Amino acid sequence: MWPIIGIVLAAIGIAIYEVPSMIKRNLKKELWVFSVLLIIGVTLSIIESLNVEIPNPMDWLTIIYKPFSDIFLRILK
Amino acid sequence: MKFIEKMFKSKMKSSASNSENQKDVNHIFLSKSLEKNINLIKKTLGESSDIVIREFFAGEDGKIKIGVIYTDGLADKTLVQTFILEPLMLEMRKTNLSANILSKKNSFEILKNYVIPKGDMKDVSDFEYLFTQLLSGNTIILIDSYNKGIAVDSRGWESRDVTEPTSQTVIRGPKEGFTETLRTNTALIRRKIKDPSLRIEAKQIGRRTKTDICIIFIKGVANDKIVKEVHKRLDRIDIDGILESGYIEELIQDEVYTPFPTMINTERPDSVAANLLEGRIAILVDGTPFVLIVPALFTDFFKSAEDYYHRFCFSSLVRIIRYFSFFITLLTPSIYVAVTTFHQEMLPTPLLISIAAQREGVPFPAVFEALLMELAFEILREAGVRMPRAAGAAISIVGALVLGEAAVMAGIVSPAMVIVVSLTAISSFVIPSYNLSITIRILRFLFMILGATFGLYGISLGLIALVLHLCSLRSFGIPYMAPMAPFNLDDQRDTIFRLPHYRIFSRPHLISQKNIIRQQSPLIAKPTPPKDYE
Amino acid sequence: MLKREKISARQFRILVILSFVGTTILLVPSTLAAEAKQDAWIAAILGLVFGLLLVWFYNIVGSLFPNITIIEYQERLFGKWIGKFFSLLFASFLFLNCSTILFTVGDFITTQLLPETPIQFTILFFLLVAIIATRLGLEVFARAAEILFFWVFVFFIILILFLLPELEFKNLQPIFENGMRPILRGAIYYSSYSSMTNIVLLMIFPTCVNNIKQGKKAFYIGTFEAGILILFISLYSILVLGHDISSRSVFPTYILAKKISIGDFIERIEVIIAFIWFITVIYKTILYFYGSVIGFAQILNLKDYRPLTLPLGMILIVLSLTVFPSTLHEAAWTATTWIPFILTFSFFLPLLVLIVSVLKKKIKGKR
Numbered sequence: 001m002w003p004i005i006g007i008v009l010a011a012i013g014i015a016i017y018e019v020p021s022m023i024k025r026n027l028k029k030e031l032w033v034f035s036v037l038l039i040i041g042v043t044l045s046i047i048e049s050l051n052v053e054i055p056n057p058m059d060w061l062t063i064i065y066k067p068f069s070d071i072f073l074r075i076l077k
Numbered sequence: 078m079k080f081i082e083k084m085f086k087s088k089m090k091s092s093a094s095n096s097e098n099q100k101d102v103n104h105i106f107l108s109k110s111l112e113k114n115i116n117l118i119k120k121t122l123g124e125s126s127d128i129v130i131r132e133f134f135a136g137e138d139g140k141i142k143i144g145v146i147y148t149d150g151l152a153d154k155t156l157v158q159t160f161i162l163e164p165l166m167l168e169m170r171k172t173n174l175s176a177n178i179l180s181k182k183n184s185f186e187i188l189k190n191y192v193i194p195k196g197d198m199k200d201v202s203d204f205e206y207l208f209t210q211l212l213s214g215n216t217i218i219l220i221d222s223y224n225k226g227i228a229v230d231s232r233g234w235e236s237r238d239v240t241e242p243t244s245q246t247v248i249r250g251p252k253e254g255f256t257e258t259l260r261t262n263t264a265l266i267r268r269k270i271k272d273p274s275l276r277i278e279a280k281q282i283g284r285r286t287k288t289d290i291c292i293i294f295i296k297g298v299a300n301d302k303i304v305k306e307v308h309k310r311l312d313r314i315d316i317d318g319i320l321e322s323g324y325i326e327e328l329i330q331d332e333v334y335t336p337f338p339t340m341i342n343t344e345r346p347d348s349v350a351a352n353l354l355e356g357r358i359a360i361l362v363d364g365t366p367f368v369l370i371v372p373a374l375f376t377d378f379f380k381s382a383e384d385y386y387h388r389f390c391f392s393s394l395v396r397i398i399r400y401f402s403f404f405i406t407l408l409t410p411s412i413y414v415a416v417t418t419f420h421q422e423m424l425p426t427p428l429l430i431s432i433a434a435q436r437e438g439v440p441f442p443a444v445f446e447a448l449l450m451e452l453a454f455e456i457l458r459e460a461g462v463r464m465p466r467a468a469g470a471a472i473s474i475v476g477a478l479v480l481g482e483a484a485v486m487a488g489i490v491s492p493a494m495v496i497v498v499s500l501t502a503i504s505s506f507v508i509p510s511y512n513l514s515i516t517i518r519i520l521r522f523l524f525m526i527l528g529a530t531f532g533l534y535g536i537s538l539g540l541i542a543l544v545l546h547l548c549s550l551r552s553f554g555i556p557y558m559a560p561m562a563p564f565n566l567d568d569q570r571d572t573i574f575r576l577p578h579y580r581i582f583s584r585p586h587l588i589s590q591k592n593i594i595r596q597q598s599p600l601i602a603k604p605t606p607p608k609d610y611e
Numbered sequence: 612m613l614k615r616e617k618i619s620a621r622q623f624r625i626l627v628i629l630s631f632v633g634t635t636i637l638l639v640p641s642t643l644a645a646e647a648k649q650d651a652w653i654a655a656i657l658g659l660v661f662g663l664l665l666v667w668f669y670n671i672v673g674s675l676f677p678n679i680t681i682i683e684y685q686e687r688l689f690g691k692w693i694g695k696f697f698s699l700l701f702a703s704f705l706f707l708n709c710s711t712i713l714f715t716v717g718d719f720i721t722t723q724l725l726p727e728t729p730i731q732f733t734i735l736f737f738l739l740v741a742i743i744a745t746r747l748g749l750e751v752f753a754r755a756a757e758i759l760f761f762w763v764f765v766f767f768i769i770l771i772l773f774l775l776p777e778l779e780f781k782n783l784q785p786i787f788e789n790g791m792r793p794i795l796r797g798a799i800y801y802s803s804y805s806s807m808t809n810i811v812l813l814m815i816f817p818t819c820v821n822n823i824k825q826g827k828k829a830f831y832i833g834t835f836e837a838g839i840l841i842l843f844i845s846l847y848s849i850l851v852l853g854h855d856i857s858s859r860s861v862f863p864t865y866i867l868a869k870k871i872s873i874g875d876f877i878e879r880i881e882v883i884i885a886f887i888w889f890i891t892v893i894y895k896t897i898l899y900f901y902g903s904v905i906g907f908a909q910i911l912n913l914k915d916y917r918p919l920t921l922p923l924g925m926i927l928i929v930l931s932l933t934v935f936p937s938t939l940h941e942a943a944w945t946a947t948t949w950i951p952f953i954l955t956f957s958f959f960l961p962l963l964v965l966i967v968s969v970l971k972k973k974i975k976g977k978r
Contacts, residue, residue: 011925014921018921025915027913029914030914033911033919034919037919037925037926038922040922041922041924041925041926041929044925044929044930045925045929054933057930058935058948062944066948069947069951072950073947419724420724423879423880424879425879531728531733532724533885534724534885535736537886538737538740538889538893541740541755542743544758544759545747545752545755546743546747548751548754549748558758562622562754563754563757
């Protein structure tokens with residue numbers, strides 16, 4: 001419960017800090033990217049704080065690189 | 078959001094209209110009628126009791142109507158009487174300047190050129206200038222049927238003597254300090270630097286206070302771009318009143334949201350002269366003995382004037398002690414808190430046992446104890462500054478006894494904590510510049526909190542963040558941490574330690590970018606005493 | 612186009628050293644000792660040679676794009692879509708690597724210094740300083756590097772000097788006991804952590820260096836100096852602790868510092884090595900974070916990268932907490948997938964860029 005409130009408050013704080021200056025300088029693209037990334041960040045943080053499994057990019061990479069790593073280990077040994 | 082903007086806009090409008098009203102009055106030019114001029118003066122100044130208006134008839138046949146106006150208290154009455162009223166009233170009778178001749182020749186010019194034996198005289202043609210001159214202590218002479226007046230310099234008021242500066246004392250060195258009068262201060266600086274390239278450029282800042290400000294620099298040594306920048310920033314100021322150089326400092330500094338000062342302020346003419354010779358620029362403000370020196374870098378706050386008067390070994394040692402004290406005063410409470418809370422294994426065992434024993438009876442955790450003691454010490458320090466002299470002894474006894482003895486005996490704090498606090502306090506007085514020590518006081522609390530939450534890890538990261546912040550500051554465009562970063566080997570001769578004078582042959586590189594060499598090369602300058610006296 | 616900040620060759624050299632030493636100083640002596648046993652120091656020398664060769668390669672690749680970063684160049688070279696795809700992969704690689712660095716930090720702090728603090732907060736605080744540095748810009752953190760490196764150097768000298776009484780040269784023998792193979796293995800692992808990860812510097816080099824020729828020299832000198840530093844560390848690690856303890860501990864350099872004992876008084880000052888470590892690792896984090904933020908900003912053609920820092924930081928914390936569920940996972944990753952992964956981005960990708968660029972020029976020349 002508390003972590004989620006903390007995360008949301010932090011996100012609101014970040015938005016208050018960044019958004020006015022972006023609006024003033026008329027940086028529309030940055031505003032879009034910022035909002036998308038912030039939403040992704042908040043979602044991931046909340047999921048993480050609830051201890052739900054997040055797909056781990058390392059696992060994907062291990063699978064993709066498996067043939068290469070096998071070759072590599074054989075060369076070195 | 079929008080209605081907040083509207084609120085601000087309406088407030089701005091009303092203040093702008095006020096100033097417009099003022100301006101309307103002051104753009105009036107003098108009229109040819111003396112009567113009208115004097116009436117306008119009386120109306121604007123509202124019959125103030127210290128404005129003296131003297132009308133009389135002068136000239137051989139007494140037909141020239143002249144008005145003399147001065148401010149009692151600001152103008153030297155003897156001067157007015159001897160050099161203005163006497164010549165106008167008495168001397169002129171001895172000449173044959175009758176009204177007829179005067180109307181043919183220009184009586185105004187005659188008065189200026191032949192009658193009034195004063196050095197500083199200016200023409201006055203509009204009321205704004207008239208009032209500024211009048212209220213600065215000068216005397217205004219108005220002649221009937223001429224729409225120009227004369228402002229004669231007649232300043233002379235009660236001011237403090239040139240005494241020892243109270244905030245920056247030295248053991249060896251001149252004991253003169255600046256006073257509140259601008260002219261005295263510029264004179265003190267001129268006495269140190271007799272170079273004709275020493276420029277003193279005056280300004281007036283502040284809508285109502287019209288404070289006189291002087292910018293002093295040595296042309297050819299100071300960086301012209303920085304001089305222009307200083308002018309630009311001072312001209313930008315549009316404020317009601319400037320009462321002290323501190324106002325100017327805040328209004329023209331590079332970064333507002335930093336606790337670190339980016340300008341030196343000093344009460345000593347020799348400091349100012351030394352800095353001018355390095356290529357910096359001094360800003361003098363009338364009404365305060367504190368002079369601003371610009372640009373100022375981090376290492377400049379560790380230098381004191383005395384460093385250059387003592388021998389170089391001693392000066393170098395003292396400077397190293399100052400840098401060391403900087404770290405002590407910043408970090409000691411936080412390290413104490415961090416080590417006793419998180420990293421007890423770092424202390425040698427006997428010390429650990431003794432500290433543990435001391436903290437046995439103390440009800441609070443170390444961080445609370447530390448914050449309490451530091452806060453109490455800050456309160457004591459501020460009280461010491463503001464208290465009346467009479468209560469002085471009482472306060473110091475209270476401070477020593479209460480904080481030291483009684484708090485420990487009562488079991489509120491541990492003796493080790495008292496030692497830590499006193500060490501911190503004493504180290505903070507080693508730093509010569511008062512405005513940097515204020516900064517450290519603020520940062521110390523921040524580090525204490527970091528030490529209490531994350532231990533030495535927090536303090537290390539805090540230090541890294543501090544270094545990052547310091548490197549992001551600039552003082553009038555020059556990186557604050559020069560000459561450490563960007564590193565300049567030549568400038569190291571006078572930062573952390575000081576090499577003998579004959580070896581410091583160049584000015585700081587980034588501050589004075591041309592005319593860097595200030596004396597002959599060290600090989601020639603090294604003293605070579607004769608070998609024998611036979 | 613993002614505003615170009617400029618740093619001097621000297622500042623770049625210091626960034627090279629800090630980035631090379633980065634996580635190497637804490638992780639590598641253990642790997643080197645595990646693979647090459649008492650010949651770990653020979654592996655360190657070999658790794659240094661590999662590093663210098665790699666710098667030669669990077670200098671050549673860097674000359675292809677003297678005024679833009681590698682990400683912008685890929686777009687120009689491969690065309691808009693393929694270029695942006697490769698750039699996205701590269702920027703994600705930087706981002707992912709940053710999260711592994713943060714994991715290592717959290718691991719070290721939580722096990723050695725602050726066992727009771729939740730790992731999220733330690734990582735959060737560390738990343739916060741890195742975010743501050745990124746937001747302040749390259750010039751600022753390069754200047755700060757000059758100041759902080761001085762302290763790294765001082766503490767390193769203290770470490771070297773104070774450990775002199777503890778050196779036992781018999782720990783070095785027998786030399787070449789197991790032959791070249793283990794030494795080569797160790798050297799490759801060491802390079803992968805140190806010089807190959809310096810690929811991130813191609814986001815700064817050569818665009819942001821004042822004088823490119825001096826910058827190239829600085830790259831060599833920096834790598835050399837950093838290699839000597841690591842050589843000393845791994846040498847001392849064998850000489851003082853012996854290869855057995857070195858290979859078994861996760862952080863042998865920390866144990867090395869614990870061994871300092873002068874006159875029964877100067878003891879327990881391992882915080883010094885921790886301080887060196889904080890500085891080098893935070894600079895690696897800063898460089899990787901800065902590289903990935905600038906990378907994403909350049910891919911999306913943004914005018915200012917600063918608004919991206921905080922949201923990306925948020926994602927990075929979560930990533931660093933999920934990336935390795937435990938140290939065992941990290942060890943498995945290092946032993947298997949890590950080397951091909953880093954080779955792809957720090958060797959094959961730049962090689963591809965080089966080859967395509969040369970081919971393109973030849974084709975243009977023929978026309």
